[in-house]
Amino acid sequence: MHDLMPITALGGTEARIDAFDHVTITENDGLALASVAARMGHEKACHTVLEKLLGAVPGPGKAILHDPEAGFWMGPDQWMIGAPRDSHELLADQLSDQFGETASVTEQSGAWVCFDVTGPAMLDLCERLCAVPIRRMVAGDAQRTMIHQLGCFVIRRQDADHIRILGPRASAGSLHHALITTAHSVA
Amino acid sequence: MIIDHPLLGPRDSAEFTYMGDARLIDRPDPDAETAAQDFYEYGYLRGNPAGWHDELWFHEAGDRSWLVVTRNTLTHEISKVQLARDVARSRGRSK
Numbered sequence: 001m002h003d004l005m006p007i008t009a010l011g012g013t014e015a016r017i018d019a020f021d022h023v024t025i026t027e028n029d030g031l032a033l034a035s036v037a038a039r040m041g042h043e044k045a046c047h048t049v050l051e052k053l054l055g056a057v058p059g060p061g062k063a064i065l066h067d068p069e070a071g072f073w074m075g076p077d078q079w080m081i082g083a084p085r086d087s088h089e090l091l092a093d094q095l096s097d098q099f100g101e102t103a104s105v106t107e108q109s110g111a112w113v114c115f116d117v118t119g120p121a122m123l124d125l126c127e128r129l130c131a132v133p134i135r136r137m138v139a140g141d142a143q144r145t146m147i148h149q150l151g152c153f154v155i156r157r158q159d160a161d162h163i164r165i166l167g168p169r170a171s172a173g174s175l176h177h178a179l180i181t182t183a184h185s186v187a
Numbered sequence: 188m189i190i191d192h193p194l195l196g197p198r199d200s201a202e203f204t205y206m207g208d209a210r211l212i213d214r215p216d217p218d219a220e221t222a223a224q225d226f227y228e229y230g231y232l233r234g235n236p237a238g239w240h241d242e243l244w245f246h247e248a249g250d251r252s253w254l255v256v257t258r259n260t261l262t263h264e265i266s267k268v269q270l271a272r273d274v275a276r277s278r279g280r281s282k
Contacts, residue, residue, distance in 0.1 A: 060194040060250070075250040076194065076270065131199070131248075146202075146248040
């Protein structure tokens with residue numbers, strides 16, 4: 001019998017928290033993710049399932065911050081669905097059953113690292129970090145952009161000082177480095 | 188240069204990668220009698236117009252969609268931006 005220990009994206013046994021004076025960067029280890037891509041000719045049926053799941057279909061550049069499942073638009077006919085890992089560890093399987101033939105569902109939990117950036121200096125940090133127009137974005141806006149040469153999603157959450165950043169898990173250390181460096185420059 | 192993305196609005200061209208002449212959408216029929224010549228032309232021969240040109244641009248730092256951008260190669264003016272899949276479908280592709 002193997003004695004395996006789960007680790008977070010940054011390699012710790014617990015999610016890492018970096019607190020600065022005006023901004024806090026928290027590794028979010030509690031997220032289950034799955035992507036949904038509508039199959040050709042089934043777009044309408046796929047939208048119906050998305051509406052039932054999230055309350056609405058996320059349009060271009062938008063997220064639906066719904067509980068427990070939330071989702072954001074990734075590209076034409078593509079969405080990412082997220083939910084708490086504790087309750088939705090098998091999210092992709094559950095979604096696959098719900099979407100059936102209308103969409104292709106892919107497990108994404110192991111592909112992404114998630115950081116929550118909060119605090120009054122979040123706007124300053126974000127505009128130094130990447131090219132999204134953070135001060136024009138409102139709660140529920142989600143954009144893909146480059147951070148430190150990595151394709152990342154930036155999602156503006158309900159709280160005015162909170163953004164969530166999803167980046168490639170294999171480069172979690174590099175993304176964390178970029179965040180910490182930027183946090184130092186606005187501290 | 189600003190590219191007015193049909194879904195996401197105006198974006199800096201630095202977010203995009205130029206992927207060549209939009210005629211790449213019109214892949215020749217591999218079963219045609221002239222397929223060898225057609226594919227030679229498709230693979231190697233390009234017009235080099237001084238003026239309006241349909242181009243493929245890939246939104247690498249954005250939603251990763253492919254666009255057909257109609258751009259004036261003399262002035263860099265952009266007159267039209269469409270999703271490449273809409274262009275392809277309007278020409279009967281992706282069926």
